[in-house]
Amino acid sequence: MTDVLALAKQDLLAPSGLNDNQLQNVIHTLAGRNIDYADLYFQSTYTESFGLENGIIKSGSFDIDRGVGVRAISGEKTGFAYADDIEMPALMQAANAARSIVKQGDEQPVQAFHKRVGHALYQPINPLHSLSENDKVELLQTVEKYIRAKEPRIVQVNISLAGEYETILVVGSDGHVAGDVRPLVRFNVSLVVEHQGRRESGYAGGGGRFDYQQLLTGDVAFHYADEALRQALVNLEAIDAPAGSMTVVLGPGWPGVLLHEAVGHGLEGDFNRKGISAYSNRLGQKVASDLCTIVDNGTLANRRGSLNMDDEGTPTQNNVLIENGILRQYMMDKRNARLMGVESTGNGRRESYAHLTIPRMTNTYMLNGKSAPEEIIASVDKGLYAVNFGGGQVDITSGKFVFSASEAYLIENGKIGAPVKGATLIGNGPDALMKVSMVGNDLKLDTGVGICGKDGQSVPVGVGQPTLRVDDLTVGGTRSAS
Amino acid sequence: MKNNLMNTNHFEKISSDILREAERLGASQAECVIALSKGFSVSAHDGDVETVEYNQDKSIEINVLFGKRSGTASISDIRPEAIKSAVEAACHIAKFTGEDTAAGLAEKEELAFQYPHLNMAYPWSLSVQDAIQIACQCEREALAIDKRIMSAEETTINTMEAFYLYANSNGFMGSYPHTRHELSCVLIGKKGDEMQRNFSYTVATDPSQLQSTSQVAKDAVERTVSHLGARKIKTMKTPVIYLAEEARGLLGHFIAAISGGSLYRQSSFLLNHLDKKIFPSFMHLQEQPHLERALGSSPFDDEGVATRNNIFIEDGILRQYSLGVYAARKLGMKTTGNAGGVHNLIVKHGNKNLTELLKTMGTGLLITEIMGNGVNIITGDYSRGVSGFWIENGEIQYPVQEITVAGKLQDMYAGIQEIGSDVDVRGNIRTGSILIGEMMVAGS
Numbered sequence: 001m002t003d004v005l006a007l008a009k010q011d012l013l014a015p016s017g018l019n020d021n022q023l024q025n026v027i028h029t030l031a032g033r034n035i036d037y038a039d040l041y042f043q044s045t046y047t048e049s050f051g052l053e054n055g056i057i058k059s060g061s062f063d064i065d066r067g068v069g070v071r072a073i074s075g076e077k078t079g080f081a082y083a084d085d086i087e088m089p090a091l092m093q094a095a096n097a098a099r100s101i102v103k104q105g106d107e108q109p110v111q112a113f114h115k116r117v118g119h120a121l122y123q124p125i126n127p128l129h130s131l132s133e134n135d136k137v138e139l140l141q142t143v144e145k146y147i148r149a150k151e152p153r154i155v156q157v158n159i160s161l162a163g164e165y166e167t168i169l170v171v172g173s174d175g176h177v178a179g180d181v182r183p184l185v186r187f188n189v190s191l192v193v194e195h196q197g198r199r200e201s202g203y204a205g206g207g208g209r210f211d212y213q214q215l216l217t218g219d220v221a222f223h224y225a226d227e228a229l230r231q232a233l234v235n236l237e238a239i240d241a242p243a244g245s246m247t248v249v250l251g252p253g254w255p256g257v258l259l260h261e262a263v264g265h266g267l268e269g270d271f272n273r274k275g276i277s278a279y280s281n282r283l284g285q286k287v288a289s290d291l292c293t294i295v296d297n298g299t300l301a302n303r304r305g306s307l308n309m310d311d312e313g314t315p316t317q318n319n320v321l322i323e324n325g326i327l328r329q330y331m332m333d334k335r336n337a338r339l340m341g342v343e344s345t346g347n348g349r350r351e352s353y354a355h356l357t358i359p360r361m362t363n364t365y366m367l368n369g370k371s372a373p374e375e376i377i378a379s380v381d382k383g384l385y386a387v388n389f390g391g392g393q394v395d396i397t398s399g400k401f402v403f404s405a406s407e408a409y410l411i412e413n414g415k416i417g418a419p420v421k422g423a424t425l426i427g428n429g430p431d432a433l434m435k436v437s438m439v440g441n442d443l444k445l446d447t448g449v450g451i452c453g454k455d456g457q458s459v460p461v462g463v464g465q466p467t468l469r470v471d472d473l474t475v476g477g478t479r480s481a482s
Numbered sequence: 483m484k485n486n487l488m489n490t491n492h493f494e495k496i497s498s499d500i501l502r503e504a505e506r507l508g509a510s511q512a513e514c515v516i517a518l519s520k521g522f523s524v525s526a527h528d529g530d531v532e533t534v535e536y537n538q539d540k541s542i543e544i545n546v547l548f549g550k551r552s553g554t555a556s557i558s559d560i561r562p563e564a565i566k567s568a569v570e571a572a573c574h575i576a577k578f579t580g581e582d583t584a585a586g587l588a589e590k591e592e593l594a595f596q597y598p599h600l601n602m603a604y605p606w607s608l609s610v611q612d613a614i615q616i617a618c619q620c621e622r623e624a625l626a627i628d629k630r631i632m633s634a635e636e637t638t639i640n641t642m643e644a645f646y647l648y649a650n651s652n653g654f655m656g657s658y659p660h661t662r663h664e665l666s667c668v669l670i671g672k673k674g675d676e677m678q679r680n681f682s683y684t685v686a687t688d689p690s691q692l693q694s695t696s697q698v699a700k701d702a703v704e705r706t707v708s709h710l711g712a713r714k715i716k717t718m719k720t721p722v723i724y725l726a727e728e729a730r731g732l733l734g735h736f737i738a739a740i741s742g743g744s745l746y747r748q749s750s751f752l753l754n755h756l757d758k759k760i761f762p763s764f765m766h767l768q769e770q771p772h773l774e775r776a777l778g779s780s781p782f783d784d785e786g787v788a789t790r791n792n793i794f795i796e797d798g799i800l801r802q803y804s805l806g807v808y809a810a811r812k813l814g815m816k817t818t819g820n821a822g823g824v825h826n827l828i829v830k831h832g833n834k835n836l837t838e839l840l841k842t843m844g845t846g847l848l849i850t851e852i853m854g855n856g857v858n859i860i861t862g863d864y865s866r867g868v869s870g871f872w873i874e875n876g877e878i879q880y881p882v883q884e885i886t887v888a889g890k891l892q893d894m895y896a897g898i899q900e901i902g903s904d905v906d907v908r909g910n911i912r913t914g915s916i917l918i919g920e921m922m923v924a925g926s
Contacts, residue, residue, distance in 0.1 A: 058580065061556070062571040064555075066558065067558065076527065077532060083538070084539075101531065241865070274527075276670045390856070392854065393855070397670055398712075402867035404854050424856040424866055426867040474924050474926070476866070477922070479922075
């Protein structure tokens with residue numbers, strides 16, 4: 001097996017000739033006085049992307065970002081500084097800045113370094129090298145030719161291929177030293193169709209922690225193009241969405257963004273330590289219908305939201321957040337876990353070395369129930385069947401959340417009817433989850449496109465769910481329900 | 483800080499080196515952006531400092547052209563060897579991109595060789611300790627005003643000095659320093675089991691123009707407690723007022739729809755609307771890129787083109803699009819100096835303040851918060867989650883939440899009845915509150 005830690009040290013420390021002794025010295029400087037915990041986070045990220053627009057490979061970019069973040073924690077206080085030079089002087093300067101948060105005090109013992117091993121959920125590879133530049137460009141062109149040949153009403157096509165090769169090394173004052181190599185690729189298709197003066201768009205994409213070869217197997221890239229076209233054509237037929245409270249059936253997979261917004265954020269440790277989430281102080285209480293079991297699982301192989309270890313070196317876990325409707329646990333990083341007297345759940349994440357670690361989700365989804373999806377739709381007299389969404393947002397304190405449907409249909413007398421235009425769905429997390437009255441047996445995870453934003457930091461995440469029936473959710477259309 | 487960050491000569495030399503290296507590698511044209519910033523943010527919680535973050539960011543973006551093929555690269559490292567390899571990477575990528583007839587730098591005559599020196603940099607001589615004191619004081623004041631304030635989530639001071647440089651192989655090199663300082667206070671109010679979170683902030687290029695801690699504390703408290711007791715309202719059609727800070731977004735969608743990228747991709751509901759009436763006749767939207775001290779000001783755009791006082795809407799009619807060089811060529815037009823967006827969009831307003839505007843509306847919805855991203859620029863379809871207040875007889879009756887407002891942007895723009903005089907100057911779009919005749923509200 002590849003020694004990921006050795007790879008990380010080679011990539012991050014070797015170019016500047018940094019060694020374990022020097023890192024010990026920095027940690028010693030940092031952790032010397034009244035500090036509960038301190039860490040160094042070395043990171044290098046190589047990103048590339050190619051974009052095709054209407055037959056032309058229009059953009060190609062290559063980005064390198066390298067640096068080190070230094071954090072010192074004392075009680076509730078955190079000092080943080082970073083440098084984009086991985087060199088000893090810059091590191092010491094950042095360490096002195098970070099520890100200035102704390103007044104002078106007694107010396108603390110620093111733990112001897114020991115290696116902490118994470119999972120092996122993905123290969124420690126550089127996906128940028130998994131395909132030649134010519135082949136990358138050719139993939140985009142082939143997919144465009146394929147989809148244009150299918151439908152003359154396409155007036156605009158944008159296809160992009162992006163890859164990222166990220167290496168991190170975490171050194172903690174608790175002695176933990178851990179490394180990870182994180183490949184991430186993504187393929188997107190968006191297009192616009194026009195018919196009799198009406199223009200509508202469709203979008204699809206996917207990816208994960210693997211190399212580009214995965215996108216060439218099984219025609220997956222062509223399926224994304226098909227899916228984008230299908231959505232655009234459905235939207236051409238869409239009528240105005242209804243307005244008001246109604247029963248909503250959510251399709252499997254990406255609609256799990258509902259759980260991410262309505263439940264997930266409210267269960268992050270920082271909000272609950274401060275007691276400002278709609279779910280604060282409710283462990284052990286019923287917060288959802290009996291049918292709901294929701295997990296945050298960072299240990300799924302090759303998924304976009306998965307990590308061998310979080311950004312504090314803690315191996316990720318399969319955390320049961322809500323079990324048969326009962327709130328079981330919050331998602332924790334080391335800092336909030338210590339302040340709340342629990343263990344980290346492996347949810348400490350950061351966008352980059354230049355950002356502070358906070359509790360974040362990985363892959364968040366609901367487990368299967370017993371109902372067949374057809375049975376769920378057949379159970380609704382009048383309602384909305386929403387199968388695709390743009391994105392969402394939540395106010396964790398009041399619990400209210402929104403998410404925007406990009407593909408939805410009316411349900412009438414138990415049957416799927418006309419497609420309707422995009423509409424925002426709004427509800428309150430704890431209320432909405434109590435109103436889940438049927439859960440399908442068709443759990444699906446999304447295709448690997450999720451980006452979650454919090455405190456100005458973006459991280460890749462996954463979502464999923466089986467088909468769900470929610471009684472009574474407000475649908476923000478323009479048409480008065482007749 | 484001034485010694486290293488604002489060392490204009492040093493970064494001018496780096497940009498010349500980049501352009502020269504690109505030429506040496508065979509590029510027919512090249513351009514680069516160097517952006518640097520340095521500052522810190524402190525946040526207070528429970529009467530003490532919670533976090534201190536020192537920020538120091540550098541980025542260099544390089545774009546090279548080989549005829550009509552382009553390649554870009556970016557790095558955060560300004561050592562000569564890193565820069566050299568980034569130029570090579572950009573040149574390498576350009577081998578694989580296609581011939582794009584619209585590609586290329588701005589023409590020489592479009593470049594802002596004589597650009598104005600705007601005052602946008604007002605460094606704040608504030609120590610971290612002082613910043614902590616101010617944040618703690620603001621929190622303390624907020625917590626003392628009203629018993630219904632349960633806690634302060636965080637009170638933050640953020641201060642940043644930055645430097646921006648753009649250079650290209652058509653001989654343009656321009657740079658300017660700018661600053662940004664901000665104080666914000668996020669509060670949690672509680673009444674029974676209900677909790678509401680709200681905030682207030684003040685932001686400026688010049689710290690002397692920031693509101694006082696007392697003002698920020700007072701506004702944050704008022705905004706938080708006034709939303710306690712929020713309920714749903716029933717589904718109906720009703721007039722709405724977008725509070726000035728949220729009205730900004732409404733006009734942001736307009737700017738997105740007239741921006742070159744949306745237009746040449748045929749992805750705008752305002753495609754082919756030049757010289758057509760979009761808004762009522764009293765509406766006038768103008769860009770003023772050279773305002774002193776304004777956060778949105780800029781002497782030249784992201785392509786070195788001179789910024790200017792563009793009039794986008796005159797008497798309700800769309801007079802011009804917002805274009806950069808590439809989109810302009812695609813559309814057979816000329817750049818309007820809007821590569822990177824508009825700079826200080828000024829919306830002509832009426833003379834009624836918010837209280838008078840509420841009276842004019844009589845009965846309807848006042849929107850104070852918008853959630854979600856349900857806006858489709860291609861079709862104009864609009865559906866957002868909102869919170870606010872229910873208004874009767876021109877007065878606030880009770881707070882509302884968990885409702886949506888929906889419509890089509892085309893109809894919403896045409897349906898604007900008045901713009902209030904309560905202009906919010908904190909953002910790049912300066913507008914008062916906006917009254918719209920009728921929208922669909924979905925609730926219970």
